[in-house]
Amino acid sequence: GITRHYRFNIRLQSVTRLCHSRSIVTVNGQFPGPRIIAREGDRVVVKVVNHVQNNVTIHWHGVRQLRSGWADGPAYVTQCPIQTGQSYTYNFTITGQRGTLFWHAHISWLRVTVHGPLIILPKQGVPYPFAKPYKEVPIIFGEWFNTDTEAIISQALQTGGGPNVSDAYTINGLPGPLYNCSAKDTFKLSVKPGKTYLLRLINAALNDELFFSIANHTLTVVEADATYIKPFQAETILITPGQTTNVLLRTKPHFPSASFLMAARPYVTGPGTFDNSTTAGILEYQLNNSSSSSSSTIKLPLFRPTLPPLNDTSFAANFTKRFHSLANAKFPANVPQKVDKRFFFTVGLGTSPCPNNQTCQGPNGTKFAASVNNISFIQPTTALLQAHFFGQSNGVYTTDFPNNPPFPFNYTGTPPNNTLVSNGTKLVVLPFNTSVELVMQDTSIIGAESHPLHLHGFNFYVVGQGFGNYDPKKDPSKFNLVDPVERNTVGVPSGGWVAIRFFADNPGVWFMHCHLEVHTSWGLKMAWVVLDGKLPKQKLPPPPSDLPKC
Ligand code: C2O
Numbered sequence: 001g002i003t004r005h006y007r008f009n010i011r012l013q014s015v016t017r018l019c020h021s022r023s024i025v026t027v028n029g030q031f032p033g034p035r036i037i038a039r040e041g042d043r044v045v046v047k048v049v050n051h052v053q054n055n056v057t058i059h060w061h062g063v064r065q066l067r068s069g070w071a072d073g074p075a076y077v078t079q080c081p082i083q084t085g086q087s088y089t090y091n092f093t094i095t096g097q098r099g100t101l102f103w104h105a106h107i108s109w110l111r112v113t114v115h116g117p118l119i120i121l122p123k124q125g126v127p128y129p130f131a132k133p134y135k136e137v138p139i140i141f142g143e144w145f146n147t148d149t150e151a152i153i154s155q156a157l158q159t160g161g162g163p164n165v166s167d168a169y170t171i172n173g174l175p176g177p178l179y180n181c182s183a184k185d186t187f188k189l190s191v192k193p194g195k196t197y198l199l200r201l202i203n204a205a206l207n208d209e210l211f212f213s214i215a216n217h218t219l220t221v222v223e224a225d226a227t228y229i230k231p232f233q234a235e236t237i238l239i240t241p242g243q244t245t246n247v248l249l250r251t252k253p254h255f256p257s258a259s260f261l262m263a264a265r266p267y268v269t270g271p272g273t274f275d276n277s278t279t280a281g282i283l284e285y286q287l288n289n290s291s292s293s294s295s296s297t298i299k300l301p302l303f304r305p306t307l308p309p310l311n312d313t314s315f316a317a318n319f320t321k322r323f324h325s326l327a328n329a330k331f332p333a334n335v336p337q338k339v340d341k342r343f344f345f346t347v348g349l350g351t352s353p354c355p356n357n358q359t360c361q362g363p364n365g366t367k368f369a370a371s372v373n374n375i376s377f378i379q380p381t382t383a384l385l386q387a388h389f390f391g392q393s394n395g396v397y398t399t400d401f402p403n404n405p406p407f408p409f410n411y412t413g414t415p416p417n418n419t420l421v422s423n424g425t426k427l428v429v430l431p432f433n434t435s436v437e438l439v440m441q442d443t444s445i446i447g448a449e450s451h452p453l454h455l456h457g458f459n460f461y462v463v464g465q466g467f468g469n470y471d472p473k474k475d476p477s478k479f480n481l482v483d484p485v486e487r488n489t490v491g492v493p494s495g496g497w498v499a500i501r502f503f504a505d506n507p508g509v510w511f512m513h514c515h516l517e518v519h520t521s522w523g524l525k526m527a528w529v530v531l532d533g534k535l536p537k538q539k540l541p542p543p544p545s546d547l548p549k550c
Pocket of ligand 1: 059061074104106242454456511513515
């Protein structure tokens with residue numbers, strides 16, 4: 001591989017959407033941010049220079065970061081933030097991965113505007129396991145807020161209520177024609193007839209899972225979270241925040257006498273308010289000799305896709321079940337067949353008490369909270385990885401994260417009367433190369449809800465999923481240990497459970513959290529410590545000299 005150098009200048013930029021201008025935090029003035037392109041095996045070196053008042057970190061979402069945990073990026077987990085006027089150089093090698101990932105800020109809600117595609121091509125000369133596309137197009141979904149998101153979340157955390165929701169969803173930063181004052185901000189994909197396009201779909205939205213569809217076109221899903229899968233066809237894609245999905249779009253053989261809308265809108269399960277608007281872009285066919293600008297002046301009928309109902313959980317469950325890893329000679333599935341350590345985590349919402357001198361807007365006058373095994377994660381004031389590496393964990397974190405909820409109940413039935421969470425910075429310690437099985441169970445406390453759980457530093461295999469309460473006696477016999485999908489973000493079904501397996505072969509401290517940013521803010525997060533192995537190549541090297549200090 002070669003080394004690819006990038007420079008990210010974090011700076012403010014005035015951006016107008018929906019007729020509202022805002023000064024937003026960007027990378028190099030771009031929204032969405034610049035593309036990073038590398039090949040499998042390359043080293044990526046990104047110097048991030050912070051020119052804004054906010055503290056910043058950048059996370060390379062889905063990059064395995066084998067023995068490079070110092071470059072992972074979540075604030076107060078692997079690093080202290082990059083402060084105003086300071087810089088930090090992220091330096092990592094992409095090993096054994098190719099496909100679509102993305103990068104995003106990993107502190108507070110800054111990732112709403114600080115994100116961009118991270119595209120990993122196969123090694124030079126190595127083909128895709130599917131037909132070579134004529135063109136490749138990143139499509140990154142996001143959210144636009146007319147007001148400052150940092151103010152929204154700090155206000156919500158103070159009052160304990162649900163934060164304001166976004167004003168629009170976006171496709172490559174553009175809300176599209178279904179919003180007021182937005183027709184000119186429409187993503188247009190100009191295509192030729194009879195060609196195959198690879199669409200690299202990325203959900204970078206803060207708080208919403210999304211359905212996506214293109215009118216009158218079927219998509220072939222070929223990749224999930226930068227792992228190849230057994231191809232399958234779908235009219236509609238469901239993509240959670242944190243997930244990336246590659247699809248092939250085969251265009252119509254002849255120039256059609258129509259244009260086609262592509263559209264995305266949310267899949268919503270939980271309680272509270274949400275933005276139920278639709279973002280759209282246009283798929284337009286280019287006549288052979290015409291440029292895209294003249295083709296867009298031809299007025300053709302516009303077909304719209306039909307998207308599933310907002311809370312279509314059976315669509316969600318059936319869609320997820322269709323993902324299977326290739327599991328062939330070239331791309332074998334390395335599913336742990338035997339398990340060293342089993343974990344059972346409940347994930348869900350809860351409440352925390354309202355401080356004496358305050359009025360709170362959460363359920364019954366409390367504050368909203370969220371937890372894993374009833375522990376709502378408290379962010380430390382120094383970085384966990386540093387504390388671990390230098391043996392200074394005392395007063396920073398404890399290693400008594402409970403393996404089971406403190407009081408078992410009917411997770412998907414009537415919620416318990418006591419909905420209070422407890423707080424802590426508790427971690428799980430795993431010896432190097434432990435084979436882990438983790439069952440994550442959604443709870444109905446406050447309301448059942450789908451939670452896209454993201455694990456840093458690993459891909460995991462999704463070996464099972466179901467509705468209701470996980471049954472340790474019956475359910476494991478149905479696990480797929482042959483060709484389960486391998487990914488870094490999985491939806492814990494609303495009112496159900498999911499089982500994953502992975503080898504803890506990457507020393508460091510690894511964050512795991514719901515990728516709905518509001519739930520992360522409420523505490524639906526925890527971290528794993530993976531210890532060094534015996535061999536030199538199983539140890540985490542010391543931090544780079546410019547690692548920020550708290
Ligand atoms: Cu994409 Cu911890 O995040």
